[in-house]
Amino acid sequence: MSHVDRPLENIFRLAIVLVIATTVANAQELSGCRTGERAEFGAAPIGFLSDRLAVQNGPQDRENISSFKTRLIRERILDERSFRIPGSHHEPQQMRTRREDLENLPALSGDVPASEHQTAPHATPLDNAQTQQPRTLVEPVRKPAPIRSVHDNIERRYRDPRTIRLLNQLTKQSAQSLFVEVAQLIDARHIQPTSYSQRIDNALNHLMLALDTAAFHQATRLQADERDVEQLQDALAQMRQDLDVEDLPDAVSVLHRTQQLFGQAVRVQPGTVGLEFVHAELDTLDQFSMLIPPEKAGGPSMGMRESVVGIGIEVETHDLGMRVTKVLSGGPAADVSLKRGDIITAVDRQSVSGLELSQAIDYIPGPPGTPLKLTLLREGRHGAVTLVRRQITIHSVAARMEDHTNKVGYIQLEQFSDASVGELEEALMSLHRQGMASLILDLRGNPGGLLTAAISISDLFLPSGTIVSTKGRTTSDNTKEAAHYEQTWRMPLVVLIDRNSASASEILAAAIQENGRGIIVGERSYGKGTVQTLFPLQSAAAGLRLTTAKFYSPEGREMSGEGVTPDVKVHTLIGSDSDDDTALAKALRLSIDPKVIEMARRPVRSGEAPRVLRIMI
Numbered sequence: 001m002s003h004v005d006r007p008l009e010n011i012f013r014l015a016i017v018l019v020i021a022t023t024v025a026n027a028q029e030l031s032g033c034r035t036g037e038r039a040e041f042g043a044a045p046i047g048f049l050s051d052r053l054a055v056q057n058g059p060q061d062r063e064n065i066s067s068f069k070t071r072l073i074r075e076r077i078l079d080e081r082s083f084r085i086p087g088s089h090h091e092p093q094q095m096r097t098r099r100e101d102l103e104n105l106p107a108l109s110g111d112v113p114a115s116e117h118q119t120a121p122h123a124t125p126l127d128n129a130q131t132q133q134p135r136t137l138v139e140p141v142r143k144p145a146p147i148r149s150v151h152d153n154i155e156r157r158y159r160d161p162r163t164i165r166l167l168n169q170l171t172k173q174s175a176q177s178l179f180v181e182v183a184q185l186i187d188a189r190h191i192q193p194t195s196y197s198q199r200i201d202n203a204l205n206h207l208m209l210a211l212d213t214a215a216f217h218q219a220t221r222l223q224a225d226e227r228d229v230e231q232l233q234d235a236l237a238q239m240r241q242d243l244d245v246e247d248l249p250d251a252v253s254v255l256h257r258t259q260q261l262f263g264q265a266v267r268v269q270p271g272t273v274g275l276e277f278v279h280a281e282l283d284t285l286d287q288f289s290m291l292i293p294p295e296k297a298g299g300p301s302m303g304m305r306e307s308v309v310g311i312g313i314e315v316e317t318h319d320l321g322m323r324v325t326k327v328l329s330g331g332p333a334a335d336v337s338l339k340r341g342d343i344i345t346a347v348d349r350q351s352v353s354g355l356e357l358s359q360a361i362d363y364i365p366g367p368p369g370t371p372l373k374l375t376l377l378r379e380g381r382h383g384a385v386t387l388v389r390r391q392i393t394i395h396s397v398a399a400r401m402e403d404h405t406n407k408v409g410y411i412q413l414e415q416f417s418d419a420s421v422g423e424l425e426e427a428l429m430s431l432h433r434q435g436m437a438s439l440i441l442d443l444r445g446n447p448g449g450l451l452t453a454a455i456s457i458s459d460l461f462l463p464s465g466t467i468v469s470t471k472g473r474t475t476s477d478n479t480k481e482a483a484h485y486e487q488t489w490r491m492p493l494v495v496l497i498d499r500n501s502a503s504a505s506e507i508l509a510a511a512i513q514e515n516g517r518g519i520i521v522g523e524r525s526y527g528k529g530t531v532q533t534l535f536p537l538q539s540a541a542a543g544l545r546l547t548t549a550k551f552y553s554p555e556g557r558e559m560s561g562e563g564v565t566p567d568v569k570v571h572t573l574i575g576s577d578s579d580d581d582t583a584l585a586k587a588l589r590l591s592i593d594p595k596v597i598e599m600a601r602r603p604v605r606s607g608e609a610p611r612v613l614r615i616m617i
Helices: 150-157 161-169 172-189 196-210 214-220 226-241 248-265 272-283 357-363 418-433 451-461 504-514 582-591 594-601
Strands: 038-040 136-138 290-292 307-310 313-318 321-327 343-347 371-378 381-388 390-393 397-403 408-413 438-442 466-472 479-482 493-497 519-522 530-536 543-552 572-574
Touching (some): 150 196, 150 214, 161 214, 161 272, 172 530, 172 543, 196 248, 248 272, 272 290, 343 357, 397 418, 397 582, 408 418, 418 451, 451 466, 466 504, 493 504, 493 582, 493 594, 504 519, 519 582
Parallel strands (some): 408 438, 438 493, 493 519
Antiparallel strands (some): 038 530, 136 572, 290 543, 321 343, 397 408, 466 479, 466 543
């Protein structure tokens, strides 16, 4: 087995939000990007499990996304301005992360799963409680969740602290400028722009419905009596009937008239109408195109960072608050033995039960060295932990020798970033020194990331052949990438995927599968087949993400909605936090299978990769 001796690039380290978690990356376009633009393959709405928030440094996926069960909201929740460094002389000496024993509090109201009602006979510290959950093998759910109504989406939008922050920053004029800038970018770059007639009709409809929405009234500080509101709605309905919009000047004219109507009938925040026009025009596009609102630091999160301030957990929505889906090693949450399945019901004694995820996590950010008290529920028992926020360095690669006897290496890749390439090369070299004879590459739960990283990592294993192609409206969006390394890793390769593997993960898995380089094991992947470009906006402290291209597998197969079908199907084990990993056990057996070993030997180092029959085991 040869290895790659290419020097490591001087690249940024991965930044996942670990205020509450990780993922969705912003992928850099292959070529032709304007200054400040970034293209991404991350941000697949992986809310297959629930309204999950894998907090990262990218934007929130649009609220009306439907996915296999629900959509994944992705948003960075942290403030990285010049905070005091933990351990500095300014930090209170008595501030320490500590764990309190479980408290015998009454059960919270609401629907608590049966497993959570089973209270142990004796209260024990949180880290000693053992979660008992039923284990069920299931076929991945593929039907989309019911689509929310426009009214529900507006309600959720204006309950989102990020929307309110942006609204508070806008004036009437800057909101108009924001609408124009977004509209022009849609016209120039979106893969399938909608007509102005569609966009403006949607905007007027949104405003009519918003006037019946309590969250909209509160967020915009609307002041008017019921009769004035009804008259305004009637005026908006008449405008929809008389609508004649063909281009951007027509659209701006309608926006101006609508702002005047609002000014005559009600009192609201000055940027209200313009901001809703922006959201409404984006809602006529695909589910991945959206406005990126500002973080608490005052601007949008447009890129990936080396470290974050947080507590090191990933959460998803739960009826009683937020459910912990992952605890990052080395973070404050790991120090107090939080674990997957714990339910956060309150933050600093502020209940988060019944809140939207975007609202609940807004209580988490804070400077390093400051305390944060979480009230938790585990197996029907209540407890509390006090953590201290601190700076956390993020890594996307974890490696180990899984089978010392057969020398089977294991690498988990959590997302694709600039840093992931170098980290993966280091991990491969480390396993190589330990005598690695074959490799299991785990992409389960990996939502994607940088297109450039997906190509570079595919290139580590493919001596030749097409990796991926993209097609869009501009020359820079039409690309075809092929493997070209003179040296590649030639060990037998098994790749693990699941329904949460998306975007860049699917590029890598398809490249390995369709070039006959290795075996894919697990579930059919998510099926996100589009490229997004990130545009920093000039008219407001916000960013814009637009779908600018589609990507295709090496065989020219459109990935959108299809994903990657594994060669060996292993259904997900739902509702278990045990170490019993059926898919990994299957991958271990396959990694030493003669057929898989032969696949590693067949690809050549020049010319097109041979067309091989996929091994269906």
